[in-house]
Amino acid sequence: MISSMLEAYRRLTFMQKLLLVLLVAAMLRFLFVAPLYLLNDEAYYWVWSQTLALSYFDHPPMVAWLIYISTAVFGDHPAAIRLPAAISVLVMSIVGLLLTQKIFKDNSTSFHYVLISLGSVLFIGTASGMTPDAPMAMFTALTLWYFYKAVIENSRPAWYGVGLFFGLALLSKYIAIVWGLTLLVFLLVIPEARKHLKRPGPWLAVIISIAVFSPVLIWNYQHDWASFAFQLNHGLPGNKESAVLNYFGGQAGLITPAIFIILLSIWIKHGKQWSDLELPVKYLVATSLIPFSFFIYAATKAPVSANWPAFAYFTGFILVAHWFSLVRKKWQTNVVYFSYGYLFLFAILIIAHTHFNILNLGRADRTKSYYGWPEIIQQAKLAAAAYPDAILVGNNYQFHSQLVYGLGIYTVPALNIGGRANHYTLQDNRGLIGRDLIIIDKAYDLNKFKPYFDSVEYIATLTGKRNGKVVKTYRAVLAKNYQPGDSQ
Numbered sequence: 364m365i366s367s368m369l370e371a372y373r374r375l376t377f378m379q380k381l382l383l384v385l386l387v388a389a390m391l392r393f394l395f396v397a398p399l400y401l402l403n404d405e406a407y408y409w410v411w412s413q414t415l416a417l418s419y420f421d422h423p424p425m426v427a428w429l430i431y432i433s434t435a436v437f438g439d440h441p442a443a444i445r446l447p448a449a450i451s452v453l454v455m456s457i458v459g460l461l462l463t464q465k466i467f468k469d470n471s472t473s474f475h476y477v478l479i480s481l482g483s484v485l486f487i488g489t490a491s492g493m494t495p496d497a498p499m500a501m502f503t504a505l506t507l508w509y510f511y512k513a514v515i516e517n518s519r520p521a522w523y524g525v526g527l528f529f530g531l532a533l534l535s536k537y538i539a540i541v542w543g544l545t546l547l548v549f550l551l552v553i554p555e556a557r558k559h560l561k562r563p564g565p566w567l568a569v570i571i572s573i574a575v576f577s578p579v580l581i582w583n584y585q586h587d588w589a590s591f592a593f594q595l596n597h598g599l600p601g602n603k604e605s606a607v608l609n610y611f612g613g614q615a616g617l618i619t620p621a622i623f624i625i626l627l628s629i630w631i632k633h634g635k636q637w638s639d640l641e642l643p644v645k646y647l648v649a650t651s652l653i654p655f656s657f658f659i660y661a662a663t664k665a666p667v668s669a670n671w672p673a674f675a676y677f678t679g680f681i682l683v684a685h686w687f688s689l690v691r692k693k694w695q696t697n698v699v700y701f702s703y704g705y706l707f708l709f710a711i712l713i714i715a716h717t718h719f720n721i722l723n724l725g726r727a728d729r730t731k732s733y734y735g736w737p738e739i740i741q742q743a744k745l746a747a748a749a750y751p752d753a754i755l756v757g758n759n760y761q762f763h764s765q766l767v768y769g770l771g772i773y774t775v776p777a778l779n780i781g782g783r784a785n786h787y788t789l790q791d792n793r794g795l796i797g798r799d800l801i802i803i804d805k806a807y808d809l810n811k812f813k814p815y816f817d818s819v820e821y822i823a824t825l826t827g828k829r830n831g832k833v834v835k836t837y838r839a840v841l842a843k844n845y846q847p848g849d850s851q
Contacts, residue, residue: 378470378473381460385453385456385457385460385477385480386453389449389456392449392452392491393446393490395491396442396445396449396490397441397442399717400441400737401444401765402732403761403762403764403765404492404494405441405444405494406761406764406765406767406768407786408426408444409430410764411426411430411786412427412431413773414773415427416582417582418582420589420590420784420785420789421785422535422590423495423536423576423579424534424582425495425534425536429493430493433446433447439771445490445491445492445493446493447497448490448491448493448494448497449490451489451490451498451500452490452501454501455501456477456486458504458507459480459681460473460477461508462507462508462678462681463476463681463684463685466646466647466681467685469685469688472681472685472687474688475685475687476681478703479684479687479706481707482706483706483710484617484709484713485618485673495535495536496536496670496673498531499535499538499674500674500677502529502531502532502535502539503529503677504677505531506525507650507677508524509524509528510546511646512524513525513564514549514556515642519562522564522565522567522568523567525568527575533575533576533579534576534578534579537594538671541654542650544653545649545653545657546650548653549653553645555642589789606662606665606667607659607662607663609662609666613667613669616669617673618676619702619705619706620705621705622680622683625683625686625698626651626676626682629648629682630651644682646678648682651677651678651679652675654674655679658671716728716730720830731834734827734834735826735828735829735833737769737827738828739825740765740770742826742839743755743803743825743837744770746801746822746823746839747801747839749822750801752799753798753801754795754799755800755803756775756776756778756803757775757802757803757804758779758780758782758802758803759782760777760779760785762804762837763777763778763803776790776794777790778800780811780815781811795845796846796847797845797846798844799841799843799845800816800841801822801840802842803825803837803840804837804838805837806821806837806838806840812840812842815845815846816842816844817844818842819842821841822839823838824836824837824838825837
């Protein structure tokens with residue numbers, strides 16, 4: 364059997380072998396995260412999936428819709444909730460490989476693209492949790508693919524694909540609008556592409572994308588544009604002096620300093636040679652540099668999360684892969700070796716630490732988020748059992764979602780005292796008025812609860828552990844006679 368499999372592998376073309384590598388890598392990434400408990404945001408989006416809607420307060424609905432489909436087939440296990448993320452990253456990787464081969468028609472460049480994607484923390488991280496980033500990555504990649512076919516290859520039917528997949532990207536995460544603006548700038552600025560604006564294709568794509576995005580528009584209209592208002596205020600809250608430096612540091616950490624510096628040098632070099640570049644290369648530069656630059660501007664207004672511009676590297680990695688394929692000098696070869704060594708060592712360390720806690724990262728350790736929740740949920744149930752007339756609720760929206768998932772009862776009410784607005788803000792809690800509540804919260808200070816209750820007191824401390832060490836602490840608070848007032 365093994366010999367026949369090897370023979371079948373030898374018969375594959377080079378591109379088929381690369382596609383097989385991407386498929387195997389996707390399966391390994393999925394097996395790596397499948398047994399891990401839900402992250403806070405995953406639990407939050409799972410709660411959304413229990414009550415399907417046209418959209419939600421924090422994000423568009425795609426993440427909830429995909430979780431609903433996956434869990435309807437495979438159950439509510441964390442692996443089923445994360446499966447759409449694994450599929451999304453696989454599709455993105457395949458589209459990236461096909462685009463690489465289409466532009467450069469070079470097996471060496473395609474090979475390097477696959478190696479970069481295999482070791483990229485960006486790809487591994489996106490597949491490690493079901494968040495809006497995963498479907499947005501997939502649909503943005505497909506948008507860029509069809510836009511290339513429409514503009515570079517003059518395929519008029521491809522505009523239908525542009526409209527469909529850009530609409531689906533917007534249904535995944537609002538920030539996808541940046542890539543829509545990027546493509547518009549490309550059409551406006553590049554003379555060879557500008558001719559398409561005189562044709563019906565781009566405008567038909569806009570109409571299709573708006574139609575696909577219409578559930579979000581309808582939901583926001585029904586809810587006084589609450590989601591749009593939240594995202595605008597959430598994204599640009601005020602000026603932060605160090606945000607630009609943090610932005611560059613975060614991006615270097617995301618794709619490794621070596622690859623980040625190489626990509627910056629490629630952008631600078633191609634900028635100097637812009638008029639001599641072929642149109643496909645201009646496309647790669649524009650679709651990576653414009654989003655990256657946009658978020659530099661955004662960072663002058665407020666801190667920018669490292670993942671926001673992450674998919675500028677979808678085409679940026681293709682440029683780096685081509686640079687790797689052209690190296691001839693010894694120092695360049697050493698840079699390539701160092702880049703891959705750093706890339707894969709970092710990826711292996713992150714994977715190993717996620718499962719075996721081998722690094723001492725302190726508060727910066729985000730992998731601990733996978734651990735401790737079942738113990739805390741059980742302790743919360745025990746604390747509530749001592750007060751059978753009180754109603755168990757979560758205050759922090761993330762913990763509340765973990766509580767709901769752990770109990771398996773998505774109708775558990777939520778409070779939001781002292782926290783930012785979220786989807787639970789829209790929940791009708793009038794049934795809690797006058798009731799005693801067991802509130803699970805960080806609750807370092809009870810003063811935030813006192814205006815809404817006759818009395819509040821700690822009744823239990825809840826701890827979650829990882830390898831015997833406490834990694835998260837919550838508190839159970841008995842709060843009597845809930846009176847929300849005008850602010851709740």
